[in-house]
Amino acid sequence: MKKLKLFIVSVLLLIPFTVNAAEPKVTSLDAKVSKNEITYNGTMEDGSTAVMCKLYDSKSNEIDLLSTQVDSNKFEGSFTVSSKGTYKVSCANYEGGEITEKTVEVIKVKNPKTGDKIVLYLVVGIISLVGVGCLTLRFKKQMK
């Protein structure tokens, strides 16, 4: 009876590891931060041709994803973030499989250009051009 229980427990313990067992796994994952860009790279087991990586914030909200090709068992990619904080890069084989994660800290971000100030820049530019024009005319008149 003990042997039977042991067998059942062993089988139950194995079940989680047999899910997607046929799918290649991520064998290494590294992630780095440069300003507001998180770059990552890793390696896969044989048989994988693509990988899916997702980016999670500190509250485990999925905020971005990117699938990339796997070439010679290697892959790489990057995410851009808009605020500092702790982020988690999570990667798995594109067709599914075990997830591998890497946590990074973004300390400083550079706000993306939004184009919101485009009108202001235009006005300043036009005024500047008019000013330069006026000065040129005045200079020419003085030369005469």
Next chain:
Amino acid sequence: MRKIIKKMLGVTLSTTTILTSFAPLTVLANSPYTVTFTFADGYNGTTEKGDGSNFVINGTNYTELRPSKDGNTRVGTANCSNDTCTITVEDGTPSYLISGPFTFKQGDEVFDINSPISSNITLHVEAQQQNQQQPQQPINNNYNVTFNGTVSGGNVTYTIGDATVTVSVTGKSIPASKTLEVSAIDTITLSGFDADTMQVRVSDNDPNQQNPFGMNLTVDNNVVHIVNPNGGMPPSLDFVVEAKNNNNNNNNNNDPQTQQPVTGDHFDGRAYLVWSCKNGGVCYSEFTDIPSFDDGNSTFYKASDIIDSRTGEQFDVSANKKFFTPKELFDEWVTNNSPVDFSKLDINKLIGENGIDYQPLGEPEYDNAYVSYGDRNFKVVVYNDNYKGISIGDLTELSYYPSSWKNPFLRRDQFDISNTTIFKPAVIDAILLEKTLNIKALDYNGFEITKLEAIDVPSNAVSITKVNNEWKLVFSSNFYDNVLFKATDNKGETSYFRIKRYTIDGWINNIDNKPYIYAEYFYDRSKSYSDFEMTAKIEYKNGKTKNIKLTPYKGIDDGLGNITDAYEADEEHPKFGPSGKGLKKALFVYKLQDNEAKTIKNIYFNLEYKGSTSSSYAGAFAGSGKGVLANLYQGEE
């Protein structure tokens, strides 16, 4: 507008004309009688006008008045006294007690039944109006309309000269298949339409139709409706916006004089190819045995074998103007305009009066091939010496295809890869699920592919092997959904083509004037729409982004314009039309804020399997890189 159309028709136009039999009716004193409600094919009382809540009979709201599951009839019992009858229609729960005189109402449309009851007869419903005339035949108010332009974001564009006309159907989205169910009350709006130079034409798209139909529609303030005051509109129609026919009186009728030439079975294989001669004037060459399109494949002709009957000039596909026209039309035109000096004739005059060459699917204009659908009489490819044709086989070789591909004009069977470069490749559409494709070099001009390579993907992304004279491509993953190939031929020249394996079609359009993101997708029939999760990343013009999750939408177009009142449509069992193979189709949506659409720059969709956990990923089904890029359309404002 609806009132005007009503007057024109003399009968109701509403899609609520559910009873389509028109047997003579008399009032009989004896009762009860058996009453049979006969519904138009495809009628579903709960889906009309979207919400199904406004079917009113004598002021009582009915939401479930519909045919039985077994057919398109419902049987009730009528107890009548003079003109007043009480009809009980039972359908399990609840049963309806309807007291006459009968007034049927849905939305703004009101109908009454005038003295409707005779013994065990079929009822019909007529519009309330004066001097009502009994129509001679049933009117089918719903039409499967194929918009023969270029589909973009639920609308269709037509190019007429330098002008572009955008056609939209209010409250509906024209699918990629281009075929949509349109009723007579649907408003079709034409943006960019010039009534002085353009016209709108509808014609049969049933090649087996014994009495081919064609007529011009009246455009009123850039709006048209699919109506024919003379009745008799066929259920399947082609809708074309085109340059105005100079010889056309523009009347709305189905007079044979204004109908299109013979189609389908009536096509006798005889036609002229007419083109602008190199040194001016008009050249023409007679064809006597063009096969009709029954097998769905193109018939090929070598351009240099086509000789002008008058001067002996060889046809070249680079001719400035060219078109096919039926022999009898051309001959008749020549007779009526005799004597014709072809050396000085302006070909535009002939095109305006006799041309039949429409390109309903926007077949690309190849450098070395001229493709004509001959107004759906035939599919012809005329090729120059430099033509390099390839195909991905016919439907029998595919495991997956949508129902729309059964239409020989909705699927290309050949692609010219001549004059292509790595930056300007030919594009071949395929279904994502079709992991294996067989590329064949078409045996014209002695063209053979001696080497085929996939560009810019890892070596194990696509397996490429040559089997006999075909190249077998096996894609290792759905991730590789857009792959560029380089073909080296037996002359040592290189050509390029890109295979786009698609499954998601995303766009923005309005539902009840509210903007929504749409994402339709195909998947294997063994799966359910609920097996998938659709997410998207919205990129705004100001650089900000947002991740969203789309939700399933009940009311999916099966690809033939049939709206199914369900979350998914089976392409092998469409409500109407031919069957596809191996695919189901579903639609996911996301509601945007009122003015959000115009702030969006891009949308990327990803379709993943449900069931991921914190340690295990269930897998992606479609989307590479950021995802499948939407074909954005800023809907009505």
